[in-house]
Amino acid sequence: xxxxxxxxxxxxxxxxxxxxxxxxxxxxxxxxxxxxxxxxxxxxxxxxxxxxxxxxxxxxxxxxxxxxxxxxxxxxxxxxxxxxxxxxxxxxxxxxxxxxxxxxxxxxxxxxxxxxxxxxxxxxxxxxxxxxxxxxxxxxxxxxxxxxxxxxxxxxxxxxxxxxxxxxxxxxxxxxxxxxxxxxxxxxxxxxxx
Amino acid sequence: xxxxxxxxxxxxxxxxxxxxxxxxxxxxxxxxxxxxxxxxxxxxxxxxxxxxxxxxxxxxxxxxxxxxxxxxxxxxxxxxxxxxxxxxxxxxxxxxxxxxxxxxxxxxxxxxxxxxxxxxxxxxxxxxxxxxxxxxxxxxxxxxxxxxxxxxxxxxxxxxxxxxxxxxxxxxxxxxxxxxxxxxxxxxxxxxxxxxxxxxxxxxxxxxxxxxxxxxxxxxxxxxxxxxxxxxxxxxxxxxxxxxxxxxxxxxxxxxxxxxxxxxxxxxxxxxxxxxxxxxxxxxxxxxxxxxxxxxxxxxxxxxxxxxxxxxxxxxxxxxxxxxxxxxxxxxxxxxxxxxxxxxxxxxxxxxxxxxxxxxxxxxxxxxxxxxxxxxxxxxxxxxxxxxxxxxxxxxxxxxxxxxxxxxxxxxxxxxxxxxxxxxxxxxxxxxxxxxxxxxxxxxxxxxxxxxxxxxxxxxxxxxxxxxxxxxxxxxxxxxxxxxxxxxxxxxxxxxxxxxxxxxxxxxxxxxxxxxxxxxxxxxxxxxxxxxxxxxxxxxxxxxxxxxxxxxxxxxxxxxxxxxxxxxxxxxxxxxxxxxxxxxxxxxxxxxxxxxxxxxxxxxxxxxxxxxxxxxxxxxxxxxxxxxxxxxxxxxxxxxxxxxxxxxxxxxxxxxxxxxxxxxxxxxxxxxxxxxxxxxxxxxxxxxxxxxxxxxxxxxxxxxxxxxxxxxxxxxxxxxxxxxxxxxxxxxxxxxxxxxxxxxxxxxxxxxxxxxxxxxxxxxxxxxxxxxxxxxxxxxxxxxxxxx
Numbered sequence: 001x002x003x004x005x006x007x008x009x010x011x012x013x014x015x016x017x018x019x020x021x022x023x024x025x026x027x028x029x030x031x032x033x034x035x036x037x038x039x040x041x042x043x044x045x046x047x048x049x050x051x052x053x054x055x056x057x058x059x060x061x062x063x064x065x066x067x068x069x070x071x072x073x074x075x076x077x078x079x080x081x082x083x084x085x086x087x088x089x090x091x092x093x094x095x096x097x098x099x100x101x102x103x104x105x106x107x108x109x110x111x112x113x114x115x116x117x118x119x120x121x122x123x124x125x126x127x128x129x130x131x132x133x134x135x136x137x138x139x140x141x142x143x144x145x146x147x148x149x150x151x152x153x154x155x156x157x158x159x160x161x162x163x164x165x166x167x168x169x170x171x172x173x174x175x176x177x178x179x180x181x182x183x184x185x186x187x188x189x190x191x192x193x194x
Numbered sequence: 195x196x197x198x199x200x201x202x203x204x205x206x207x208x209x210x211x212x213x214x215x216x217x218x219x220x221x222x223x224x225x226x227x228x229x230x231x232x233x234x235x236x237x238x239x240x241x242x243x244x245x246x247x248x249x250x251x252x253x254x255x256x257x258x259x260x261x262x263x264x265x266x267x268x269x270x271x272x273x274x275x276x277x278x279x280x281x282x283x284x285x286x287x288x289x290x291x292x293x294x295x296x297x298x299x300x301x302x303x304x305x306x307x308x309x310x311x312x313x314x315x316x317x318x319x320x321x322x323x324x325x326x327x328x329x330x331x332x333x334x335x336x337x338x339x340x341x342x343x344x345x346x347x348x349x350x351x352x353x354x355x356x357x358x359x360x361x362x363x364x365x366x367x368x369x370x371x372x373x374x375x376x377x378x379x380x381x382x383x384x385x386x387x388x389x390x391x392x393x394x395x396x397x398x399x400x401x402x403x404x405x406x407x408x409x410x411x412x413x414x415x416x417x418x419x420x421x422x423x424x425x426x427x428x429x430x431x432x433x434x435x436x437x438x439x440x441x442x443x444x445x446x447x448x449x450x451x452x453x454x455x456x457x458x459x460x461x462x463x464x465x466x467x468x469x470x471x472x473x474x475x476x477x478x479x480x481x482x483x484x485x486x487x488x489x490x491x492x493x494x495x496x497x498x499x500x501x502x503x504x505x506x507x508x509x510x511x512x513x514x515x516x517x518x519x520x521x522x523x524x525x526x527x528x529x530x531x532x533x534x535x536x537x538x539x540x541x542x543x544x545x546x547x548x549x550x551x552x553x554x555x556x557x558x559x560x561x562x563x564x565x566x567x568x569x570x571x572x573x574x575x576x577x578x579x580x581x582x583x584x585x586x587x588x589x590x591x592x593x594x595x596x597x598x599x600x601x602x603x604x605x606x607x608x609x610x611x612x613x614x615x616x617x618x619x620x621x622x623x624x625x626x627x628x629x630x631x632x633x634x635x636x637x638x639x640x641x642x643x644x645x646x647x648x649x650x651x652x653x654x655x656x657x658x659x660x661x662x663x664x665x666x667x668x669x670x671x672x673x674x675x676x677x678x679x680x681x682x683x684x685x686x687x688x689x690x691x692x693x694x695x696x697x698x699x700x701x702x703x704x705x706x707x708x709x710x711x712x713x714x715x716x717x718x719x720x721x722x723x724x725x726x727x728x729x730x731x732x733x734x735x736x737x738x739x740x741x742x743x744x745x746x747x748x749x750x751x752x753x754x755x756x757x758x759x760x761x762x763x764x765x766x767x768x769x770x771x772x773x774x775x776x777x778x779x780x781x782x783x784x785x786x787x788x789x790x791x792x793x794x795x796x797x798x799x800x801x802x803x804x805x806x807x808x809x810x811x812x813x814x815x816x817x818x819x820x821x822x823x824x825x826x827x828x829x830x831x832x833x834x835x836x837x838x839x840x841x842x843x844x845x846x847x848x849x850x851x852x853x854x855x856x857x858x859x860x861x862x863x864x865x866x867x868x869x870x871x872x873x874x875x876x877x878x879x880x881x882x883x884x885x886x887x888x889x890x891x892x893x894x895x896x897x898x899x900x901x902x903x904x905x906x907x908x909x910x911x912x913x914x915x916x917x918x919x920x921x922x923x924x925x926x927x928x929x930x931x932x933x934x935x936x937x938x939x940x941x942x943x944x945x946x947x948x949x950x951x952x953x954x955x956x957x958x959x960x961x962x963x964x965x966x967x968x969x970x971x972x973x974x975x976x977x978x979x980x981x982x
Contacts, residue, residue: 089257092335100306107791108306111783114626114797115255119336121625122857130797145799149774152805155900 081156083193084125090116094129106137124150124160131167135174143171162191227438230431233419234438246346246357246454247579249561251587252630252782253304253341256316256326261893263321264295271297273587274342285311293318302340305582305783305791309338342587345558346470349565349574349581356470356553357454360446362482366527367469368449370493373525374518376410379449384411384440385433411436414452417467458492459499466499474553476504478544486532487539490518504543512541556634557585559644560760560780568795569784578787584628584780586621589859589892593619593631596888601636601865604880615873617884618646618864620763624855626797627767627776650756651849651866655714655823655877656842657735657753659769659811661723662711664734666807668726673814673929674915674937676704679718684748692748694720706915708814708929712822714841716752723751737802738765739775753842762853763862769815770838770855772899773808774799805902810930812838812899813907815854817927821912823878824854827886836896837889841877848872850880857895861885905930908937909945916940919947 086094093116100109113130120126131146147168154160165188172181254270256262268290272278276297279287288297294317301311313329314337326334346357372379378386386409393407408416415435439448457465458472466475469492473481476495477488484492494514495502504511516537523533561583565574573579597617605613621631634646643649665671679702684692696702696716710718723731728746735755736743744755760778768775776799784792815838818824823841831837839854850865850873865880866873873880901907911918912925915938920926922943931937939945 087257087259089255089259089336105306107783107794110796111304111306111791114782115336115338117626117797118252118623118628119255119257119260121623139796142796142798145774145801148801149772149799152772152774152902153900155903 079156080158081154083159084123084154084157086123086125087120090120090123090126093119094126097129097133101133101136106133109133110137122153124154124157124164127153128160128163128167131164131171135167135170138174140171140174143174144168147171158191158193162188162193165191227434230435231438231442234415234435235442246348246359247565247574247581247784248346248359248361249344249558249581249583250341251344251583251585252628253302253338255336255338256314256323257336258323258326260323261321262318262323264290264293264316264318266321267295267316270339270588274340282313293324299337300340302338303580303785303789304338305785308789309340312337341582344554344583344585344587347558347562347581349562349569349579356474356555357468358450358470358481360450362470362480363450363453364482364484364489366486366489367453367481367484367493369527370489370518370522371410371449371452371496373527374493374521375413375496376408377525379410380445382409382440384436384438385409408432409436410452411440411448414448414455415439417455417457456496457499458495459503476543478553480553485536486528487515487519487536488542490522490536491515491541491543494518504541508541508543515541554585554590554632556644556646557583557590557629557632557780559634560629560632560647563647564779564781565784568781569792573784573786573792576786579792580785581781582783582785584623584630584782585632586630589621590631590633592892593621593633593861593888596891597633597863597884598636600884600887604865604875604883614867615865615875615880616645616868617866618649618759618862619884619888620646620759620862621888622763622767622778622860623858624767624770624860625776627771627778627799628782629763629778629780630859632780645864645868646759648758649864649868650758651864652754652844653757653762654753654842654844654849654851655716656762656766656840656851656853657750657755658711658714658719659815659840660734660738660765661719661726661731661751662707662814663738663769663803663807663811664730665707665722665726666810667734667804668730669932671707671722671726672931672935672937673706673708673810673927674910674917674931675707676915677707677710677718677722679703679705679710679715680721682717682720682724686748694749694752706910706912708817708910708915708927709912711814711840712817712820712912714818714823720748720751724748734803735765737775738768739777739802740765753844759862759864762851762864763860766853766855766862767860768802769808769811770860770897771799772812773801773803773805775802806905806930806932809899809902809905812897813928813930815839816897817912819854823876824852824882826878827854827882827889830886830890832890834896835889835894836898838897839882839885841882843875843877846872847874847876850875851877852881852885854882854885854889855897856889857897859889859892859894861888863888901930904933906933906935907931908935910937911940911943914940917945918943919945921947 093112097109097112097116100106100112110133113126113133116126117130127146127150131143131150134140134143134146144167147164150164150167151161154164165184169181169184169188172178172184254262256267268278268288271288275286277287279289282289282296282298285298285300288295290296294315296313296315298313299309299311302309314334315325315327315329316323317325326337328334343362346359346362348357376382376386376389378389386407389409390407412432415432419435454468454470456469457467458469459466459475461475466472470481472492472495473479473484473488476492477484491504491511494511494517495504497514501507502511502514519528519533519537522528523530528536561581565581597619601615601617604615616635617633618635619631619633620629622629632646634644665675666673679696681701682692682694686692694716697714701717702715705715705718707718707722709715710722728748728750731751732743732746740757740761744750747754764778767778776797779795779797781794783794786792816836818841819827819837819839824839827837827839835856837854837856839852842851842853843849844851848866848870851863853860853862855861863881863884865875865884875881907928908931909918909920909926910916910929912927917937918926918940920928922940926943
């Protein structure tokens with residue numbers, strides 16, 4: 001039992017040098033603290049495919065202690081997500097907002113987009129649409145922010161990411177930040193689904 | 195004789211003297227008139243009593259797929275004053291047959307367009323709208339109902355009274371006032387000399403002052419400008435001003451001003467002015483909903499609010515009300531049968547201090563302040579503004595009843611010190627920052643103090659997420675980083691010693707950050723915060739939306755900072771919104787009397803903190819609800835609903851907080867006493883109890899923040915911070931790390947294990963060990979002395 005503990009301490013110490021951190025990394029766990037067995041009843045966060053399987057708490061001594069190791073997982077491939085779509089109600093409202101924009105009724109379009117966002121606040125396409133409206137309103141900083149919000153809501157959805165980067169590129173260009181705009185445009189192109 | 199003795203010269207001199215004197219008198223009268231005229235008009239126009247701004251709740255959008263049952267929609271239509279009829283044929287009527295609803299929607303001018311009246315045919319499948327068609331059978335994608343009027347305000351004048359626009363006044367009220375108080379109102383010129391003479395005669399005969407001959411206009415003048423001394427000079431001034439008022443303003447305006455101004459009772463030390471407020475004060479409902487006996491009662495009270503106080507002197511007030519009803523019948527305002535039936539009705543006055551519905555003083559106050567902050571004063575003084583607010587009446591009702599219900603329960607179940615608790619609830623939509631509900635107290639009080647906006651209280655452990663966020667933003671810490679839950683003994687600049695302790699007075703040694711936050715460990719948090727730096731922590735407060743960073747004192751780490759609930763809501767809204775700050779807003783649009791929208795501040799967002807750090811923090815705050823100080827909420831919440839949050843308790847249990855969010859709602863709750871005495875409640879037993887009751891009673895969605903590209907989720911052991919496998923035991927938590935973060939692997943249960951292990955029966959626990967399910971994890975209060 002001693003050898004693994006020493007090894008763990010050494011490795012843990014080396015971990016400290018990788019991640020500068022004032023407090024110590026775990027060194028040699030004590031049974032009471034390290035592996036308190038929990039009763040069943042894990043919440044949604046702990047739900048796994050084998051959730052239904054009956055499993056018992058894991059008292060430490062039952063398991064063969066394997067050589068402790070610092071785990072540096074290989075970067076896993078990002079899961080792709082299907083492109084976001086608008087619900088029929090949002091689609092109708094986006095259409096209406098576009099018509100209002102064409103007429104030059106920007107405040108009206110803003111009211112309409114507000115309605116759409118209330119119906120689907122987590123739909124990144126609506127935030128991109130809102131950003132385009134802000135471009136028309138010459139509120140370029142907000143146009144960029146809407147684009148960034150759309151990015152944060154569309155991880156893994158290439159076509160939406162591409163549209164969001166394009167919006168950001170436009171907002172940067174409108175403010176004369178051309179090199180940043182070009183970078184954003186590159187990202188838009190890179191994300192374009194082939 | 196004397197006259198003949200006067201010489202012609204003297205006579206001329208005298209005549210000239212009289213002329214001069216006369217001219218002087220006329221001049222003085224003119225000046226007097228001008229002065230009074232100025233007073234009347236400036237006061238009257240400046241106050242804009244004639245047409246206050248009307249404030250609407252957010253309209254209900256109907257669309258296919260919406261979570262709304264036929265029964266709920268019918269309820270909403272009732273609330274909007276739609277009539278249920280066998281065949282809806284005019285705007286404002288509807289018919290419901292099971293899952294089939296036909297409604298004639300009213301015309302309404304929204305800020306973007308005039309929505310025409312139209313017929314809609316809705317079908318439902320369970321709790322969801324399955325189809326919407328118009329009268330011609332064409333599909334309708336989305337349509338608005340006309341919004342609920344939630345009140346009227348004067349944006350510029352901070353009067354905390356309920357005012358009513360003419361549309362909110364039942365037509366019977368002005369008629370009744372005229373019949374009882376001033377029958378010649380429509381024709382006189384402000385004063386009624388005959389009535390004055392009659393009053394004089396009656397008074398002389400009776401030997402005391404019984405009947406005032408004052409017109410409504412005079413009563414209004416008296417209430418506006420004069421004290422109640424009954425000197426002759428006052429009477430004369432009052433009469434002159436009434437004539438001026440009558441000459442310069444329309445009768446309808448004067449009537450509406452009267453309805454909004456006249457004194458109708460006393461609520462503690464606050465005078466109840468206006469029928470709108472009086473309606474809430476006596477009956478607990480809006481003026482527009484009063485029936486004949488209730489209107490008659492208010493008209494009866496006008497004559498002497500303390501003499502005819504329906505709560506203190508019910509008999510004589512009832513007598514007077516029935517007298518009013520007889521007069522109304524005599525004058526033909528109502529039929530004799532109606533009056534007779536109304537006279538049999540009880541007074542119907544609500545219990546003093548009883549709860550009121552449909553009255554949102556705290557929210558309207560927020561609307562008024564945001565208007566003053568965001569709009570030009572010149573625009574706001576325009577009369578007849580229409581304000582479109584963000585209030586969701588359904589949520590507001592749910593929030594009011596959750597707070598009142600839980601505080602009632604606490605009153606019954608707790609020791610005496612908990613009695614008379616007060617509370618605040620704020621609900622926002624995190625993505626847009628819209629304030630959808632705001633409750634300023636246990637009952638919709640009339641005292642004008644808005645706890646939600648003005649009660650600044652220590653936030654206790656609500657400060658902790660800011661400490662952990664600041665730590666995560668430095669990149670030096672991860673949720674698995676071990677922090678020292680070890681004694682703190684600080685010497686402060688003023689020489690005092692500061693020795694905070696954990697709630698249970700225990701120390702746990704080195705614990706992973708996730709556990710320190712989840713169990714709200716004070717010592718671990720202080721050690722972490724000191725290491726991160728007070729400046730960084732203070733900056734986190736500011737980044738999340740606090741107008742100014744709090745003072746950099748060690749005690750701020752445990753929430754000695756005094757904040758109003760609305761400030762807390764702004765900060766937590768940013769956390770719930772993935773690190774994007776959306777300024778809280780209560781006003782969507784304002785439209786002038788001409789139907790044109792004023793320039794309004796629009797929806798804004800800005801990236802306030804790193805999305806990766808917020809994501810990591812959010813996952814820890816989910817753990818608070820899973821296994822920490824927030825887990826009692828699980829008993830009430832729907833199975834599988836993911837929420838995140840934090841409890842807060844201040845010194846000596848004076849303030850009990852909870853701030854937490856689902857995917858669609860952020861709810862901030864404060865419970866405490868107005869006089870700041872201890873409540874005996876922790877954040878868990880007070881704030882969280884209200885929060886869970888509310889969160890479980892509204893339709894909402896799970897909190898599912900999108901994992902940023904630059905973050906990996908890994909399983910770590912909650913107690914050791916070591917990387918582990920989810921298949922080993924219940925102490926594995928899934929936390930966010932920067933890619934490639936080195937983590938020590940658990941020996942007992944290394945991350946490689948890919949399926950459940952099977953163990954011998956009877957070996958569940960090591961000897962002498964307690965299960966991880968600790969006895970109710972209570973919220974540690976801030977247990978340190980105040981730092982000056």
